[in-house]
Every structure is written in structure tokens, then in C-alpha cells.
Amino acid sequence: MKRLLLFLCATFVLVSCQGNVGRKLAAGGSQDSARAANFDKTYPIVDSLLRVMTLDEKIGQLVLYTSDWDVTGPSIRDGYVDDIRAGRCGNIFNAYTAEYTRKLQEIAVNETRLGIPLLFGYDVIHGFRTIFPINLGISASWDPELIQESARIAAREAAAAGLHWTYSPMCDISVEPRWGRISEGAGEDAFLGSAISRAMVYGYQGSDLEDPMTIAACVKHFAAYGAPQAGRDYNTVDMSERWLREFYLPPYKAAVDAGAQTVMASFNELDGIPATANAHLLTEILRDEWGFDGFVVSDYTGIMEMINHGTSLDLKDASVQALKAGNDMDMQSGGYSEHLKKAVEEGLVSQKTIDEAVRRVLTVKARLGLFDDPYRYCDPEREKAETMTAENLATAKKLAEESCVLLKNDNDCLPLAKGGRVAVIGPLAESADDLLGSWRGAGQVEGVKNIKEAIADYATVVYAKGCELSGSDRSGFAQAVAAARGANAVVMVLGESCDWSGEAASRTSIRLPEIQTELLKAIVNTGKPVTLVLLNGRPLDISEESGLASSILEAWFPGTMGAEAVASLLFGDASPSGRLSVTFPRNIGQVPIYHYAKMTGRPYVHPGAKFESRYLDCENEPLYPFGYGLTYTTFSYSKPTLSATEFGPKGSLSATVTVTNTGARPGTETVQMYIRDLVGSVTRPVRQLKGFERVSLAPGESRQVSFEITPELISFWRRDLTFGPEAGDFQLFIGADAACNDPVTFSYTDR
Numbered sequence: 001m002k003r004l005l006l007f008l009c010a011t012f013v014l015v016s017c018q019g020n021v022g023r024k025l026a027a028g029g030s031q032d033s034a035r036a037a038n039f040d041k042t043y044p045i046v047d048s049l050l051r052v053m054t055l056d057e058k059i060g061q062l063v064l065y066t067s068d069w070d071v072t073g074p075s076i077r078d079g080y081v082d083d084i085r086a087g088r089c090g091n092i093f094n095a096y097t098a099e100y101t102r103k104l105q106e107i108a109v110n111e112t113r114l115g116i117p118l119l120f121g122y123d124v125i126h127g128f129r130t131i132f133p134i135n136l137g138i139s140a141s142w143d144p145e146l147i148q149e150s151a152r153i154a155a156r157e158a159a160a161a162g163l164h165w166t167y168s169p170m171c172d173i174s175v176e177p178r179w180g181r182i183s184e185g186a187g188e189d190a191f192l193g194s195a196i197s198r199a200m201v202y203g204y205q206g207s208d209l210e211d212p213m214t215i216a217a218c219v220k221h222f223a224a225y226g227a228p229q230a231g232r233d234y235n236t237v238d239m240s241e242r243w244l245r246e247f248y249l250p251p252y253k254a255a256v257d258a259g260a261q262t263v264m265a266s267f268n269e270l271d272g273i274p275a276t277a278n279a280h281l282l283t284e285i286l287r288d289e290w291g292f293d294g295f296v297v298s299d300y301t302g303i304m305e306m307i308n309h310g311t312s313l314d315l316k317d318a319s320v321q322a323l324k325a326g327n328d329m330d331m332q333s334g335g336y337s338e339h340l341k342k343a344v345e346e347g348l349v350s351q352k353t354i355d356e357a358v359r360r361v362l363t364v365k366a367r368l369g370l371f372d373d374p375y376r377y378c379d380p381e382r383e384k385a386e387t388m389t390a391e392n393l394a395t396a397k398k399l400a401e402e403s404c405v406l407l408k409n410d411n412d413c414l415p416l417a418k419g420g421r422v423a424v425i426g427p428l429a430e431s432a433d434d435l436l437g438s439w440r441g442a443g444q445v446e447g448v449k450n451i452k453e454a455i456a457d458y459a460t461v462v463y464a465k466g467c468e469l470s471g472s473d474r475s476g477f478a479q480a481v482a483a484a485r486g487a488n489a490v491v492m493v494l495g496e497s498c499d500w501s502g503e504a505a506s507r508t509s510i511r512l513p514e515i516q517t518e519l520l521k522a523i524v525n526t527g528k529p530v531t532l533v534l535l536n537g538r539p540l541d542i543s544e545e546s547g548l549a550s551s552i553l554e555a556w557f558p559g560t561m562g563a564e565a566v567a568s569l570l571f572g573d574a575s576p577s578g579r580l581s582v583t584f585p586r587n588i589g590q591v592p593i594y595h596y597a598k599m600t601g602r603p604y605v606h607p608g609a610k611f612e613s614r615y616l617d618c619e620n621e622p623l624y625p626f627g628y629g630l631t632y633t634t635f636s637y638s639k640p641t642l643s644a645t646e647f648g649p650k651g652s653l654s655a656t657v658t659v660t661n662t663g664a665r666p667g668t669e670t671v672q673m674y675i676r677d678l679v680g681s682v683t684r685p686v687r688q689l690k691g692f693e694r695v696s697l698a699p700g701e702s703r704q705v706s707f708e709i710t711p712e713l714i715s716f717w718r719r720d721l722t723f724g725p726e727a728g729d730f731q732l733f734i735g736a737d738a739a740c741n742d743p744v745t746f747s748y749t750d751r
Contacts, residue, residue: 151199183502205261432448655732
């Protein structure tokens with residue numbers, strides 16, 4: 001009774017007065033107005049709770065522990081239910097299903113003094129139960145609208161399973177193919193990455209977080225996690241402030257500007273300080289410059305790992321450093337729970353710092369509507385109704401189709417004729433599990449077709465595995481060669497296992513294992529046309545394979561409906577439209593290689609010249625450039641025209657190009673605009689992506705595509721590290737990929 005009376009005094013009347021704190025966005029409002037309408041509110045219950053909470057209860061709201069439902073890190077804490085009951089843990093991850101989360105929520109609401117509801121989080125990275133292509137694959141669609149829809153579906157499924165919070169989007173730019181987690185991001189480019197991070201936040205959070213079909217987004221990993229030295233996960237990151245701001249921070253900021261409610265600190269150090277306790281990142285940039293008002297959470301045991309970094313004496317020291325730097329919530333280390341109370345008593349952390357962190361956590365819970373109804377996400381009937389619906393699966397198939405990139409198609413090898421006899425060969429042809437990729441949420445392989453089965457819907461299949469993913473066993477070669485000889489065409493499914501990329505899955509080689517390439521050679525020697533379907537989570541060095549196969553379809557790990565999507569592309573029911581979001585090198589020696597490199601003082605412009613920036617044993621150019629991708633038709637571009645050749649601070653100009661489908665089939669082209677600043681106060685990239693648009697055209701159809709160039713679009717971090725444009729001349733390129741040429745010139749004046 002005493003607990004109940006305290007709870008009533010502290011919260012019941014205030015919650016009742018608060019009523020329905022959500023204000024619905026009027027129909028037709030913009031995404032930006034949606035963010036403002038939902039998030040720029042005050043919640044009286046937060047202040048009221050802070051006035052009556054004990055220090056122990058406050059610290060409990062800053063603690064995040066995993067349940068025993070799933071494991072996503074190296075350790076798991078026993079006794080988390082007792083921690084909830086004692087108020088030592090206000091947040092749980094790796095717990096889902098409406099039934100299970102309700103049981104845990106009932107403990108928090110009914111068995112703690114103030115009844116503050118739990119926040120449930122999970123790694124919903126590229127789908128919850130309906131699994132979409134891996135994020136690197138999704139980014140190859142260059143379709144933010146469809147990506148937003150995939151995040152909306154993931155949110156509905158996750159929310160129906162009792163979840164409030166996803167650790168996504170991953171906004172880490174990366175030019176490092178050895179790094180396993182390149183599979184989880186949007187590739188190498190800040191402009192494209194920003195468009196995708198915005199889309200995912202809007203998809204997860206919608207226009208009103210109090211809608212129980214939405215979940216809170218978490219921007220990760222802040223910051224520059226995608227640039228580890230030697231491509232080894234968790235390794236040191238070292239870059240200039242200028243490079244950080246221009247090429248790595250923009251996608252994080254785009255997600256914050258879109259209203260993302262939480263941010264996750266990254267494992268790496270930056271400028272000698274672990275990001276987990278880096279005040280320059282978490283306070284100066286994130287809060288002071290960007291105005292972020294949500295909460296920051298560490299990554300899994302990130303606070304504990306500061307001891308290994310060598311910047312903390314022990315877990316207490318690490319906890320104090322992290323909280324004071326702006327890291328509000330401790331994921332799994334136990335440092336806040338064990339040491340913050342003593343740190344406050346010793347004057348190492350102020351009560352004000354604790355209160356600010358707790359306020360941010362409670363505010364997010366209020367924005368999610370959890371104080372109005374802690375069980376709003378715990379509806380088993382809605383869980384059944386929202387999961388793996390026909391609509392969800394159709395969207396997953398469409399996005400998988402758009403994510404696949406046709407890298408080669410000699411002699412129109414594709415599409416294949418329906419009803420023929422097709423040899424399906426390779427160690428991944430019968431694997432449904434690998435199609436889901438890493439971080440597949442609650443995705444299940446049961447009921448997922450493999451590629452061999454999907455091809456069998458279109459043709460008579462003769463199957464031979466040929467070899468394992470790696471090793472030296474060639475005993476299956478003969479059967480594979482016989483299958484190829486007895487078929488009209490061959491589809492080989494080669495690549496990586498799904499666990500060869502993702503977290504803690506870095507590789508020193510980005511080649512296919514030798515046994516797979518040998519199998520490909522043996523099949524090509526039969527003289528049959530060979531289509532290579534690649535499953536992988538990173539850019540690969542496929543220089544040798546590219547010279548062997550007649551056609552190559554980069555399918556990444558395409559998700560629940562991936563096999564059906566691949567088959568529909570192979571047989572022409574859909575046409576490839578994906579474009580690379582990351583450069584494919586000729587070999588590992590070119591890495592890092594990316595389209596926005598600097599010119600250098602001795603650029604390679606004279607073939608055969610010695611004292612220029614080049615290799616002795618390889619071309620400078622990549623195997624496949626950023627933005628590259630073929631389809632089953634061809635497109636032509638007119639030379640771009642400009643509405644003006646000069647503009648100033650209050651003006652803009654538009655660039656227009658006419659794109660024509662010059663082939664015999666309908667197709668979708670991704671029109672890309674790149675800009676080069678010819679002279680700057682600091683060195684500038686040879687070109688940067690500054691606009692793109694997907695255009696679907698019938699055979700013979702033409703369409704004009706226009707892009708607006710504004711002062712903001714050509715701004716950069718100048719010599720004094722202020723952001724803005726500089727007067728001068730610029731080149732503008734519009735074409736099908738980052739290697740497009742034939743530029744036009746315009747000028748910007750500061751008058």
C-alpha cells in the first residue's frame with residue numbers, strides 16, 4: 001500500500017492531467033513539420049518524477065541490460081529480472097514478442113515504487129521478421145522512398161512484438177571493404193548516405209512517436225566507426241577534423257535533423273579519446289551544434305572497454321568519464337549501476353548531470369506514450385496481424401529486385417529464356433539461411449526459398465553443388481561440369497557465407513575463395529553461357545571472375561524474398577535497376593578507393609609517365625565505379641544545360657539533362673549529378689555526388705531531369721573550419737555513374 005500511495009502522489013494525478021499528450025500531424029504535413037509537431041513538447045510527468053525519484057531510481061533509468069532472449073555481444077548479465085524489480089534497470093534489449101515484453105513490463109509497472117515503464121530495444125537493422133536486403137544492398141537501390149517504406153514495415157512488425165526502440169540506422173560511411181560492418185551501412189558517399197539515413201528515421205518514427213506502430217530510431221555508431229585502421233573491426237580511427245566533418249558526419253546529422261530520438265556512441269577512439277566518452281562528439285557537436293535533445297547510449301559494454309583503450313583506470317573511472325562527456329545510458333557494462341551513486345557522493349559527478357541524463361531518457365519514454373499506456377506495444381493479436389503480411393513480403397521482393405546490381409551482361413546473356421534447362425551450380429545455390437545476411441533481427445529461415453528453388457519456378461533445373469564455400473575439395477567438379485554440359489544456360493551462385501561479414505567479421509582478402517574461382521573456370525570451359533550470381537556483404541575483388549562469366553548479378557544478401565527477386569531478374573520479369581553505392585576495386589592494393597578522392601599535386605594524366613600518382617602493376621581506375629549498374633536496355637544523355645552560368649548567395653541555378661531509353665525494353669535509370677570545385681581555400685575532391693533521381697522510361701521515351709544548385713549544395717568546411725561556399729568556378733557532370741564526363745561550367749560569386 002505504501003508503494004501504491006507514493007506512486008499515486010508522484011505520478012497518477014500528473015499523468016491524468018497530462019491526458020493524451022500526443023498531437024496528431026494534420027494530413028498532408030511535411031516530414032519536417034511532423035518532427036516538430038511530435039517532439040517539441042514538454043512532458044510535466046518528467047519533471048514530477050525527477051522531484052520524487054531517489055538517486056538509485058534515477059541511476060536505474062540510465063542502465064540498459066540484455067535479457068536472456070538473445071545475445072548480441074560477448075557477455076550476458078544474469079539476474080536482470082531482479083534488477084528490474086529493484087529499480088536498478090530501467091531499460092532492456094534483446095527481449096521481444098508481445099507476451100514476453102508484457103511480463104517484464106508488468107514487473108516494472110507493478111512491482112517498483114514509481115512504476116516507470118521499461119524501454120525495450122533490439123537490433124532491427126534491415127527488417128524484423130520480414131527481412132529486407134542487407135543495408136549495403138538496400139543502398140544500391142538509390143530509392144529513399146522505398147527504403148523508408150521498408151523501415152516503416154520493420155517498425156510495425158517490431159512494435160507489434162513489444163519493441164519501442166531500434167539500433168538503426170547505421171550511418172557509418174566506409175571506404176574499407178575489409179571491414180565486415182560495411183555490410184550494415186549505406187556505402188561510401190555522404191550525400192547518398194544522408195538521404196538514406198533520413199529515410200530510415202522517417203520510416204521508423206513516422207509522424208507521431210505516440211503511434212504504437214512506430215519505434216524510436218538510434219543513430220549509430222557515433223562517430224567514424226566505418227574508418228578502422230587496416231579494416232579490422234573495433235580498431236583505431238584517426239582522421240582530421242575537416243575530413244570527419246565533410247565526409248563522415250553528414251549522414252549522422254541528417255538522421256538527427258530528421259528527429260532521431262537516440263544516438264549510440266561508437267566503439268572506436270577519435271583523436272585519442274574513445275567515442276564512448278568523447279565530449280567533443282557527444283556534447284560539443286551533437287548537442288551544442290546540432291541541437292540534439294534525445295539520449296545517448298553506449299554500444300555493448302562500450303564503457304567497460306574504455307579500460308582496454310587505456311583512458312580509464314577502472315570501471316568507475318570509465319563510468320564517470322562517459323556520463324560527464326554526454327553518454328546518458330550504459331549498455332551492459334554495469335558501470336553506472338555499480339559506481340555512479342558512489343561517484344555522486346564523492347563529488348565526481350554532479351546531481352545535475354545525473355538529472356539531465358535521466359530527463360532525456362524519461363522524455364523519450366514519454367514521447368513514445370509509455371506513461372499513458374505501458375502496454376500499448378504488447379498486443380498479441382496485432383503481432384499476428386502485422387507480421388510477414390503479403391504486403392510486407394511484396395515490398396521485400398521489390399526492394400530486393402531494386403538492390404541487385406547487374407555488373408556485366410555480354411551479348412545480352414540475360415534475361416534467360418523461360419522454360420529451358422538451366423544448370424544451377426555453386427555452394428550457395430541451395431542456402432536459404434545465407435540470403436538473410438547478418439543482423440537479421442527475428443528473421444527465420446523456415447519458409448524462405450533458396451535460389452535453386454526460385455529458378456525452378458521458371459525453368460527445368462539441373463543442380464550440382466560443385467564445391468564448398470572454401471577448402472580444396474574438387475570432388476564435385478565433375479558433376480557440376482556434366483550438369484553444365486546438359487543445360488542451355490548456367491547460373492552459378494558464389495560468394496561469401498553470411499557470417500563472413502557483419503560485426504567482428506573483417507577479412508584481409510576480398511577475393512572469392514580460390515576453390516570457387518576454379519569451379520567457375522571449369523564451368524566456363526564447357527562453352528555454355530554462365531551467369532554469376534554473387535552473394536556477399538562487401539565490395540569484392542572480382543577482377544578474374546569478371547573476365548570469365550558472361551553476366552554478373554550482384555545480389556548482396558537479399559533477404560526473405562531474395563531468391564524470388566533474383567529469379568525474377570534472371571528471367572526478365574523484373575529489370576535490374578540497382579547502382580553501386582560503393583566502389584569495387586581491381587585488387588586489395590587499391591584500397592581505399594572512392595570517387596571523391598583529392599587530385600594530388602602530381603595527378604596521373606600522362607600514360608606511361610613515371611613521376612605521377614599511379615601504380616606500376618595496376619590501373620588507377622576501379623573495376624566498377626561508384627554509381628555503376630546495367631539494366632536490360634540502354635540510355636543516352638544529352639549534354640547538361642544550365643539556367644544560368646553564375647549565381648550568388650541569394651540565388652540558385654538549375655542543371656537539366658534529357659535522358660532517353662534507346663533500347664527495346666523498359667528500364668529505370670538513376671541519373672546522377674556530380675560537382676567539382678576547381679579552386680578552394682583547401683583542396684577539394686575531384687567530384688562529389690550532389691544529386692540523383694530514378695527515372696523509369698519506356699523504349700524510345702525521353703525525359704528531362706533537373707537539379708537545383710544552391711549555395712548550400714556547394715558549401716564545404718573552409719580553411720578556417722567554417723562551413724559555407726566560396727566564390728569561384730565549378731564543373732558539373734551528369735551521367736550514369738561517377739565516371740561520367742563531358743562537364744559544363746558555372747561560377748559562384750559572393751556578391
